Amino acid sequence: MIRDITIGQYFTGHSALHRMDPRTKLVLTIAYIVVLFLTDSLPGYLLAIGLLVLCYKLAHIGLKVILRSLKPVIPLVLFTGILNMFFISGDVLWHWWIFRITQQGLYFAAIMSVRIICLIAGTSLLTYTTSPIALTDGLERLLAPLAKLHFPVHELAMMMTITLRFIPTLVEETDKIMSAQKSRGADMETGGLIKRVKALVPILIPLFVSSFRRADELALAMECRCYRGGEGRTRMRQLHMGGVDLAATAVMALICAGIILCNYLPL
Amino acid sequence: MAIIKTTDLTYIYNAGLPTQTTAIKDINIEIEEGAFVGVIGHTGSGKSTLIQHLNGLLRPTSGKVYIDGRDIWAHKEQIRQVRFDVGLVFQYPEYQLFEETVYKDIAFGPGNMDLSDSEIDSRVKQAAEAVELSPADLQKSPFELSGGQKRRAAIAGVLAMEPKILILDEPTAGLDPRGRDTILKLITRYHQEKKNTILLVSHSMEDVAKFASKVLVMSDTGVLMYDTVQAVFSHAQQIRQIGLSIPQITQIFIQLADRGYPVPRNVYSVEQGMREIQKLLQGREGGKP
Amino acid sequence: MAAMCFVATFLRIDIPTPMGKTMLHLGNVMCLLSGLVLGPVKGGLAAGLGSGFFDLFDPAYIAGAPFTFAFKFCMAFVCGAIAHKKLDSRPRRIAGAVLGSLSYVVLYVGKNVAEGLWFYRQPFKTVLTVAATKLSVSLTNGLIAVVVSLLLFGVMRPILKKAGVFDRLQARKER
Amino acid sequence: MKEPIIQVKDLVFSYQSSDESLPPHRALRGVSLEVPEGQFLAVLGHNGCGKSTLAKHLNGILVPESGQVLIDGIDTRDDDRIFDIRQIVGMVFQNPDNQIVATIVEEDVAFAPENMGVPPAEIRRRVDWALETVNMQKYRQQATYQLSGGQKQRVAIAGILAMQPRCIVLDEPTAMLDPHGRRRILATIRTLNRELGMTVVLITHYMDEAAQADRVLVMDDGAVVMDDIPQRVFSRVTELQAIGLDVPQPSELAFQLRRQGVELPYDILTVDDCVTALAHLLEA
Numbered sequence A: 001m002i003r004d005i006t007i008g009q010y011f012t013g014h015s016a017l018h019r020m021d022p023r024t025k026l027v028l029t030i031a032y033i034v035v036l037f038l039t040d041s042l043p044g045y046l047l048a049i050g051l052l053v054l055c056y057k058l059a060h061i062g063l064k065v066i067l068r069s070l071k072p073v074i075p076l077v078l079f080t081g082i083l084n085m086f087f088i089s090g091d092v093l094w095h096w097w098i099f100r101i102t103q104q105g106l107y108f109a110a111i112m113s114v115r116i117i118c119l120i121a122g123t124s125l126l127t128y129t130t131s132p133i134a135l136t137d138g139l140e141r142l143l144a145p146l147a148k149l150h151f152p153v154h155e156l157a158m159m160m161t162i163t164l165r166f167i168p169t170l171v172e173e174t175d176k177i178m179s180a181q182k183s184r185g186a187d188m189e190t191g192g193l194i195k196r197v198k199a200l201v202p203i204l205i206p207l208f209v210s211s212f213r214r215a216d217e218l219a220l221a222m223e224c225r226c227y228r229g230g231e232g233r234t235r236m237r238q239l240h241m242g243g244v245d246l247a248a249t250a251v252m253a254l255i256c257a258g259i260i261l262c263n264y265l266p267l
Numbered sequence B: 001m002a003i004i005k006t007t008d009l010t011y012i013y014n015a016g017l018p019t020q021t022t023a024i025k026d027i028n029i030e031i032e033e034g035a036f037v038g039v040i041g042h043t044g045s046g047k048s049t050l051i052q053h054l055n056g057l058l059r060p061t062s063g064k065v066y067i068d069g070r071d072i073w074a075h076k077e078q079i080r081q082v083r084f085d086v087g088l089v090f091q092y093p094e095y096q097l098f099e100e101t102v103y104k105d106i107a108f109g110p111g112n113m114d115l116s117d118s119e120i121d122s123r124v125k126q127a128a129e130a131v132e133l134s135p136a137d138l139q140k141s142p143f144e145l146s147g148g149q150k151r152r153a154a155i156a157g158v159l160a161m162e163p164k165i166l167i168l169d170e171p172t173a174g175l176d177p178r179g180r181d182t183i184l185k186l187i188t189r190y191h192q193e194k195k196n197t198i199l200l201v202s203h204s205m206e207d208v209a210k211f212a213s214k215v216l217v218m219s220d221t222g223v224l225m226y227d228t229v230q231a232v233f234s235h236a237q238q239i240r241q242i243g244l245s246i247p248q249i250t251q252i253f254i255q256l257a258d259r260g261y262p263v264p265r266n267v268y269s270v271e272q273g274m275r276e277i278q279k280l281l282q283g284r285e286g287g288k289p
Numbered sequence C: 001m002a003a004m005c006f007v008a009t010f011l012r013i014d015i016p017t018p019m020g021k022t023m024l025h026l027g028n029v030m031c032l033l034s035g036l037v038l039g040p041v042k043g044g045l046a047a048g049l050g051s052g053f054f055d056l057f058d059p060a061y062i063a064g065a066p067f068t069f070a071f072k073f074c075m076a077f078v079c080g081a082i083a084h085k086k087l088d089s090r091p092r093r094i095a096g097a098v099l100g101s102l103s104y105v106v107l108y109v110g111k112n113v114a115e116g117l118w119f120y121r122q123p124f125k126t127v128l129t130v131a132a133t134k135l136s137v138s139l140t141n142g143l144i145a146v147v148v149s150l151l152l153f154g155v156m157r158p159i160l161k162k163a164g165v166f167d168r169l170q171a172r173k174e175r
Numbered sequence D: 001m002k003e004p005i006i007q008v009k010d011l012v013f014s015y016q017s018s019d020e021s022l023p024p025h026r027a028l029r030g031v032s033l034e035v036p037e038g039q040f041l042a043v044l045g046h047n048g049c050g051k052s053t054l055a056k057h058l059n060g061i062l063v064p065e066s067g068q069v070l071i072d073g074i075d076t077r078d079d080d081r082i083f084d085i086r087q088i089v090g091m092v093f094q095n096p097d098n099q100i101v102a103t104i105v106e107e108d109v110a111f112a113p114e115n116m117g118v119p120p121a122e123i124r125r126r127v128d129w130a131l132e133t134v135n136m137q138k139y140r141q142q143a144t145y146q147l148s149g150g151q152k153q154r155v156a157i158a159g160i161l162a163m164q165p166r167c168i169v170l171d172e173p174t175a176m177l178d179p180h181g182r183r184r185i186l187a188t189i190r191t192l193n194r195e196l197g198m199t200v201v202l203i204t205h206y207m208d209e210a211a212q213a214d215r216v217l218v219m220d221d222g223a224v225v226m227d228d229i230p231q232r233v234f235s236r237v238t239e240l241q242a243i244g245l246d247v248p249q250p251s252e253l254a255f256q257l258r259r260q261g262v263e264l265p266y267d268i269l270t271v272d273d274c275v276t277a278l279a280h281l282l283e284a
Ligand SMILES: Nc1ncnc2c1ncn2[C@@H]1O[C@H](COP(=O)(O)OP(=O)(O)OP(=O)(O)O)[C@@H](O)[C@H]1O
Pocket: A001, A002, A003, A004, B013, B014, B021, B022, B023, B024, B041, B042, B043, B044, B045, B046, B047, B048, B049, B050, D178
């Protein structure tokens, strides 16, 4: 059922955004969050949105996709929006019983929505255009300088790789165990809390045991392949930054500067 | 009446996604009650997918599955009952053992069936006996058993549900020759005693030829043949074409027959082969002056 | 060294959790369990990486991934630090699970308050109300997680012990 | 003559049970063995007879309780040279899923040379070579979890080959595979042995696989009970069956007929051997 599960929402492609170095993308995404944080003016927001539109166009990702990724936060936006209408006093635009809509309330709600949309649409671009492997790789190399502070970067990265590698295996295994226990009449769909918790035992125990067994075997296999931690390790694949990265960084820098400047414009 | 019947059974994994795969397509089979069916087919031919339909673990994309003449998906809420009637032993079943003792683990299946305690107890003991586990083994933790014993304990867990149809997916994978033999023999014995229907998925043509009475050959999402062992292995050419082999002993006799010696082509066990050769030699001695 | 890759592989225990979402919110349960079984550091890493990964690859949550990692790490770490050494003592187990869960709730709500105030620029009152609802929701979740994980752990421990899981953990540690 | 690549002398090994009160379990009770460079050795024995334990001694995963294991003259107890030993003797295990570390095929093959600190360009060369040798170059960029079991196992072998070992030990590499996958692995193993001259130690439960080796070692309860060419080992049908093993069907047929007084040669292993011999007999 879930053998070919794709973790994340990576869309294969060859656009400029796809070809960018994951490190650049990570840094630029963080920069974008920071900029969002600082933005405080209408043109600023417009610029931020404009940048997004441009990127999505470049990456050939449609509106539908963005909307889908926004779905989970809609209740939050609505809820906060409504609360704002209660709490924020100001020029009343419309009034009915205890509800009133004020100009300021609307303003806050709008800002909130724009920020959330920008944040999510911006960051999800990273997952849309970067495969999980590239992302992990990029993270590892970005964190590499921390190794000097005795932070176990290599170990952490190794763990991330292995986690990534075993997600499909384990999902498949869970599926198999569940099927097997269902064949033995296990009932996982009905009953109260206690019954459902009990129904988990036949799944969790084999899963734990087999994870431990796999862990053992994997550790053994790694030892056989001369694994000895991060020291003296080389990498086959060298990431390198190309023209795209440079250009993107430049564009990003310009837009950031623009947004920050906008804050100080007397508009 | 056929105990298992499928009509135009089709299943597609990940329908609608780029990874969409048709695993089985338009399968129509009828398996009669009491048969011991060997299921063979190259890897990815859809064997596991087919058998998971027979006890309602997978729901057909299209087509119907009838067990004992009833459409199993006609009443969705009764699907658990179907699982009690059709016992399925997965590949590497020892990886689903989870209870504190072997006894409790075997009792898990019957325990889900609303049986009385004494009934459960007697079923567990019978099942354990059928797979040759001693009463002392029953009190051990399943994790203390050897590989072959674990496998048998897991099989007992399904036997104890006393299914009308027993399906085993490669029950001997990874065992040594003696372990393989033990398991196949006890399945055969169980079949003879209970007269129930058995489907055995196997990659070993030797084992299928030796133990099964009928063979279901799957190839590339469909059923290629369903017939007696004799009939199936007489199509040596066709079997080889789909990447399977015929038992070595059969190959020997086919080659001898091809060279013009008066031996039968349908020899499936070493004992039978030995008798044939002896017959031939004796016949010749008798003929000599 | 071997221990290190051993740790790494444990993360996987957490992975199937998202599948459990339909039944119960299993994520927190698994975090507490990994704290109990694996101890503070390993359990924390397992919990953090397992949950963080899922956020990292989910478009709606990616911005929160580093936080998820840190918070779940804390949750399992606290729980493991209190209870792992003395697994036989029931009060310890309860205390571990409760405090672990609590620390998560506090961190999580705290993050939401900070986010609301500074990132979304919401007025304090709004943030407070949102936080209050979140608090009650996460507290209930947290409580369920405590109860469920303790129940599960109680049932699973003797069996896992027989399966040699704890022994192997011990053996690895000694290396 | 050249020194054998593997020398095992009176190897004894016990597993300490986790339950302190139980006595240790003696898994190997005095095994001696020499494997000359370039040989293809198959090891047979029932479940739990100590095959894997022996294998783990061959690259220093386990060290002898008493006795000695020398790999290319290096004692496996020499901690300073353990990585040299692991580089000389590569190990492949039963479950392909639990040996693959990375998500992408070529990244996984690169894992060992990366650990060894080989320069990137050289790693690239080795990875390409290893994947070509196991015939998987087409799948270089694939995600490992999308491969079939047999393909995964070939990736695992490539991962070992990338260390450029002189000897490769395979512990039931085909146990979890289907017949097609098994044939491919065996073909790969033969290539390694015949064309690259690599020493191969193959542990297996399949008699037809052992029949293809230069030499067969049969173990029973922690000791070596037979050590000979396959033809001679498989003619000892009764003894093999007594310790829970099997023989290929052609050998068994010949054996049964011999028992009935039919005169047949002792070295029948394959279908062709058997057909030739029977044809010869029937001609007479
Ligand atoms: N969970 C799954 N998700 C997607 N595709 C699947 C899944 N399981 C099987 N398939 C695909 O369905 C087809 C049939 O698979 P199935 O497992 O039924 O074959 P099989 O005959 O049992 O093979 P084997 O002999 O290897 O066990 C294959 O192409 C396989 O890749």
